[in-house]
Amino acid sequence: xxxxxxxxxxxxxxxxxxxxxxxxxxxxxxxxxxxxxxxxxxxxxxxxxxxxxxxxxxxxxxxxxxxxxxxxxxxxxxxxxxxxxxxxxxxxxxxxxxxxxxxxxxxxxxxxxxxxxxxxxxxxxxxxxxxxxxxxxxxxxxxxxxxxxxxxxxxxxxxxxxxxxxxxxxxxxxxxxxxxxxxxxxxxxxxxxxxxxxxxxxxxxxxxxxxxxxxxxxxxxxxxxxxxxxxxxxxxxxxxxxxxxxxxxxxxxxxxxxxxxxxxxxxxxxxxxxxxxxxxxxxxxxxxxxxxxxxxxxxxxxxxxxxxxxxxxxxxxxxxxxxxxxxxxxxxxxxxxxxxxxxxxxxxxxxxxxxxxxxxxxxxxxxxxxxxxxxxxxxxxxxxxxxxxxxxxxxxxxxxxxxxxxxxxxxxxxxxxxxxxxxxxxxxxxxxxxxxxxxxxxxxxxxxxxxxxxxxxxxxxxxxxxxxxxxxxxxxxxxxxxxxxxxxxxxxxxxxxxxxxxxxxxx
Amino acid sequence: xxxxxxxxxxxxxxxxxxxxxxxxxxxxxxxxxxxxxxxxxxxxxxxxxxxxxxxxxxxxxxxxxxxxxxxxxxxxxxxxxxxxxxxxxxxxxxxxxxxxxxxxxxxxxxxxxxxxxxxxxxxxxxxxxxxxxxxxxxxxxxxxxx
Amino acid sequence: xxxxxxxxxxxxxxxxxxxxxxxxxxxxxxxxxxxxxxxxxxxxxxxxxxxxxxxxxxxxxxxxxxxxxxxxxxxxxxxxxxxxxxxxxxxxxxxxxxxxxxxxxxxxxxxxxxxxxxxxxxxxxxxxxxxxxxxxxxxxxxxxxxxxxxxxxxxxxxxxxxxxxxxxxxxxxxxxxxxxxxxxxxxxxxxxxxxxxxxxxxxxxxxxxxxxxxxxxxxxxxxxxxxxxxxxxxxxxxxxxxxxxxxxxxxxxxxxxxxxxxxxxxxxxxxxxxxxxxxxxxxxxxxxxxxxxxxxxxxxxxxxxxxxxxxxxxxxxxxxxxxxxxxxxx
Numbered sequence: 017x018x019x020x021x022x023x024x025x026x027x028x029x030x031x032x033x034x035x036x037x038x039x040x041x042x043x044x045x046x047x048x049x050x051x052x053x054x055x056x057x058x059x060x061x062x063x064x065x066x067x068x069x070x071x072x073x074x075x076x077x078x079x080x081x082x083x084x085x086x087x088x089x090x091x092x093x094x095x096x097x098x099x100x101x102x103x104x105x106x107x108x109x110x111x112x113x114x115x116x117x118x119x120x121x122x123x124x125x126x127x128x129x130x131x132x133x134x135x136x137x138x139x140x141x142x143x144x145x146x147x148x149x150x151x152x153x154x155x156x157x158x159x160x161x162x163x164x165x166x167x168x169x170x171x172x173x174x175x176x177x178x179x180x181x182x183x184x185x186x187x188x189x190x191x192x193x194x195x196x197x198x199x200x201x202x203x204x205x206x207x208x209x210x211x212x213x214x215x216x217x218x219x220x221x222x223x224x225x226x227x228x229x230x231x232x233x234x235x236x237x238x239x240x241x242x243x244x245x246x247x248x249x250x251x252x253x254x255x256x257x258x259x260x261x262x263x264x265x266x267x268x269x270x271x272x273x274x275x276x277x278x279x280x281x282x283x284x285x286x287x288x289x290x291x292x293x294x295x296x297x298x299x300x301x302x303x304x305x306x307x308x309x310x311x312x313x314x315x316x317x318x319x320x321x322x323x324x325x326x327x328x329x330x331x332x333x334x335x336x337x338x339x340x341x342x343x344x345x346x347x348x349x350x351x352x353x354x355x356x357x358x359x360x361x362x363x364x365x366x367x368x369x370x371x372x373x374x375x376x377x378x379x380x381x382x383x384x385x386x387x388x389x390x391x392x393x394x395x396x397x398x399x400x401x402x403x404x405x406x407x408x409x410x411x412x413x414x415x416x417x418x419x420x421x422x423x424x425x426x427x428x429x430x431x432x433x434x435x436x437x438x439x440x441x442x443x444x445x446x447x448x449x450x451x452x453x454x455x456x457x458x459x460x461x462x463x464x465x466x467x468x469x470x471x472x473x474x475x476x477x478x479x480x481x482x483x484x485x486x487x488x489x490x491x492x493x494x495x496x497x498x499x500x501x502x503x504x505x506x507x508x509x510x511x512x513x514x515x516x517x518x519x520x521x522x523x
Numbered sequence: 524x525x526x527x528x529x530x531x532x533x534x535x536x537x538x539x540x541x542x543x544x545x546x547x548x549x550x551x552x553x554x555x556x557x558x559x560x561x562x563x564x565x566x567x568x569x570x571x572x573x574x575x576x577x578x579x580x581x582x583x584x585x586x587x588x589x590x591x592x593x594x595x596x597x598x599x600x601x602x603x604x605x606x607x608x609x610x611x612x613x614x615x616x617x618x619x620x621x622x623x624x625x626x627x628x629x630x631x632x633x634x635x636x637x638x639x640x641x642x643x644x645x646x647x648x649x650x651x652x653x654x655x656x657x658x659x660x661x662x663x664x665x666x667x668x669x
Numbered sequence: 670x671x672x673x674x675x676x677x678x679x680x681x682x683x684x685x686x687x688x689x690x691x692x693x694x695x696x697x698x699x700x701x702x703x704x705x706x707x708x709x710x711x712x713x714x715x716x717x718x719x720x721x722x723x724x725x726x727x728x729x730x731x732x733x734x735x736x737x738x739x740x741x742x743x744x745x746x747x748x749x750x751x752x753x754x755x756x757x758x759x760x761x762x763x764x765x766x767x768x769x770x771x772x773x774x775x776x777x778x779x780x781x782x783x784x785x786x787x788x789x790x791x792x793x794x795x796x797x798x799x800x801x802x803x804x805x806x807x808x809x810x811x812x813x814x815x816x817x818x819x820x821x822x823x824x825x826x827x828x829x830x831x832x833x834x835x836x837x838x839x840x841x842x843x844x845x846x847x848x849x850x851x852x853x854x855x856x857x858x859x860x861x862x863x864x865x866x867x868x869x870x871x872x873x874x875x876x877x878x879x880x881x882x883x884x885x886x887x888x889x890x891x892x893x894x895x896x897x898x899x900x901x902x903x904x905x906x907x908x909x910x911x912x913x914x915x916x917x918x919x920x921x922x923x924x925x926x927x928x929x930x931x932x933x934x935x936x937x938x939x940x941x942x943x944x945x946x947x948x949x950x951x952x953x954x955x956x957x958x959x960x961x962x963x964x965x966x967x968x969x970x971x972x973x974x975x976x977x978x979x980x981x982x983x984x985x986x987x988x989x990x991x992x993x994x995x996x997x998x999x
Binding site for chain 3: 161206
């Protein structure tokens, strides 16, 4: 404990130098912009700036790039709340209740809660990173293909609670998303599936075109021509601050979101977006008024936004503790370290205390910077809503196009976005939820590949799923949850789902 | 003909389509699933769900209840989006954006001429400068070199 | 007034015509390179190709006096970016840095009876930049201390020892298959989504061994998490001088390098290629590039175009043979 404190002081002395403060600020600033702009995500932002960091000192370079990374998680909620367009793929869930809050005139509080939740989650996760990085990382490595399958089975059951009403429709949307996710090259055998000879589809449909298309493009398609759009009134200062009630309702979701997000983020290969869906589902399940969700429940913003930030920090744990890149962004951060001659491995924390603790300290500082940056900007952003929509939506279209194109310099991605836009528009008309499609696209590769890898590992024997302790725990929890759900049928009392549907019919 | 019946039928047909397209992929065995295994499994599930939706669909809203008033507008935006897809590399980013924004601001929204001019040129060239020169993301210059 | 109007119109038209002519002429006559150059990297940022291409691009800029920008165009194991480079306008402004997997993909397409996404002949090699042989890394809990022990164990229990790879027909898969084919053993292949997940699977104990690139493995070896049994190179690695090469141990022709090369579309003007070759030669010798590669522990293995073509042909032959041996994976 004393050691850690000592190291942390060392870290702060590095992070608080004028140079590193400057780079931290630049990183957070760029990250916020990257997060706000639909389409351009943190991976694109970090890759763009990677070459410019070659000439910098190692610690400054990693502080800059990491700042972009978690800064983007702050900014991503802005356009989600104000325009129902995800600033980056992981902010899709915030579009649901965040936008509903904005429609009720509570855009300011939504943005503020998102920023505060992000700050708390970010700071607490850095604490977790600081103390628990090595043991957590070792635990994370024990997640193999069978554990992924069991975890995802459990996760899907949890997510079944995510929306009330038509279970059939939501399941169908998840399956649609899973099918979209199967387009492209099959990793296990090299066959091309459903790609019709278009090489660019060979890697499948990316998550960015799908999220931006289903939410961003579909949103402007549905809204642009409407004659009866409610006019947004100029918000008073009082309206920018969350009410006491909203604060009260947010604390626990923020706490739960932080823990959930951090744990899910640690798991190698998990996408941040999964943590937001899980947080949303959990909040909805636990809430005493689940019918609020979808109509502007602040828990639906507080939880997912916190989970998002915590997950982005958690994803750094295996990378820093063991030198293992667990996703696209940690891989680029690792690369930036390698270019400076540091090869992160299990000895990274011991051998490079200046860099590691400098980074940790800068993350504390960075979260503060971002909070101070985002809160005052709430007023500015809310005024954004007052720009007439006729001018706004072509601008949005432009940003979506350039953002999606910039990811992979591929016009096919822009085409996918357009097609997804049509799909999202039609789905809305036919009363389907579009968020589960995004989830399906993210989950498809993980579920299928893990399942087939597990069977490859066991040479075809299904027993592998119950032979490994972690996997057994998840599967047992899944069975328990199914039994809990079936309890009403057995006891013939009206269960959660019936209460929900009743409330929705009357509400 | 209710909404749910239409969507249910559509999902069912989609499931059939996926299963048909899946026929070229080897299925493998339960112990060693091949590339065709999961898509087939999912298409079966989707088909079942589509069928269920169709059968229970009587209680949902009638299809005439959908409001399409913004569809024309949406079609225009969509046309622009597809133009962007095919034009961005052939015509170059700036020309494509000028065409799209000019169309949306000028023809669809009918803003004043000077507003159209300022917004179109400003946003097109401005965004190009930010991404291409500042952020060094190469945006295509198209066949005309611009 | 009218006469003035027509006169001014005429002047304007002549000016515009001259301007256009001048622009057109200048475009035709300007020396190469006169515009920014694009280097396509068919792999995601942070990967081997990317990490070599970026310092290389910076070094080239100094000699060519034009911005040289790296563009990541990922997909289908690299096929998307490679196809883009193959069909790009051969004006010398679109080039590519690619890895050894370039030789593998057309063969895989043939295997699956697909029209090839590109052909090796579509590219003119400019230079070889780096060439890392892969190494055989095993988990520290495994009992094998030498390749001989490993092979003996594998023969005793065929299809039991598991190895991870970055994807089917990828670099780690083909490398391992070259070895197992020569050694006559059968291992169980667990493909993953890339180099990172493959390493994670190995470190987490979900597989027993893997054929990986040295620069990600060496830190793990130093920390004691992994042990190295052999390397797929022609000569021993400078960073691991005690590790024998498979060639030494008697496995002839089992060599595999994750090499990175600089390419242009085949039809690019010979004059432009000559300038690029010269610029590359200078860039590779700059202290900045050398330091960058040293820091990443990636030794520079520069070969000029003709030598590179010979190297590439030999290497491609080996890899294509390996893919044919693997056949279709079910």
